[in-house]
Amino acid sequence: MSRPWRGPLYGGVVLSLALAVAASAQEKKPEPTGGDCRTCHEEKLARWDKTYHAGVPDGCAACHKGGEAHLKGRMEGENTPGPSLKTLPAKEVNAVCLSCHETTHHSAWTGSAHSRRGLACTQCHSVHSFESRTAQLKAAKPSDLCMGCHTAIRAQMMRTSHHPVREGLMECTSCHNPHDGTRPKMIRADWSNELCYQCHTEKRGPFLWEHAPVRENCLNCHNPHGSNHDKMLVARLPWLCQRCHLNTRHPGTFYDGRVGGGSLALSTNRAVEHACKNCHQNIHGGNAPSGPYFGR
DSSP states (O other): OOOTTHHHHHHHHHHHHHHHHHHHHHHOOOOOOOGGGHHHHHHHHHHHTTSGGGGSTTGGGGTSTTHHHHHHHHHTTOOOOOOOGGGSOHHHHHHHHHHHHTTTTTTTOTTSHHHHTTOOGGGTBOSSSOOSSSTTBSSSSHHHHHHTTOHHHHHHHTSSBOOTTTTTSOOGGGTBOTTOOSSGGGBSSSSHHHHHHTTOGGGSOOOSEEOHHHHHOGGGTBOTTOBSSGGGBSSOTTHHHHTTOSSSSSOSSOSSSOBTTTBOOOOTTTSTTOOGGGTOOOTTEEOOTTOTTSOO
């Protein structure tokens, strides 16, 4: 006697089981590998298990070459040194890391400023003892790591006018790529102005009246790491402008009180509470048809 309900019901059960198996396989993460290394190095592998490195083929042996001799010697009671990367030269350490990471955004590492100075990947990154939430850095934030070496830049960032790196709203890596050797200063743009315009778009233009040093380079007037002058300027007004505009329609003497044959008498119409921007407000460029001198 045929039972017409059995066929569809049976098929539905099989389909459900198949979907459950597929979902289970999809959710299953790669099993951490470490093998016999865990016998002694369980503490170091505990954090390693939660990283992407835990799923690489061959486990520890993928990075630590020569572990077999170390394991055999230890089992026989000998003090055979381990295959630690710390004992290798920077070039060999980097070769181990780049065997996997060179195909990603680290392809331009060779030739970079950090590479030319002999830095090893392990000076900034730690596979087993990292502090950051991303990138497995040895410090909690990229800026803390950078300032450990770039102390002069750290001093500039401590000045009154600065980008909000100290406040945690930016990082050094917001502007620099520490692995890229294709651009000057390892910046994240082909040109310093293009990098600045990513945030300061109102300064991009195009303008009817352009200011030549602005178009040339923002760094002509600004120090991007910090300054004790307003707007991170490299010098106070009006002396900043007078580096170029010394002999214009205005008197050519500096606005520093030294006028009239070296006299120290202040000229109130030049030095006291006056600056170039009082009249030339649109110093980055202007679109007013009657404003070739960057006025309003």
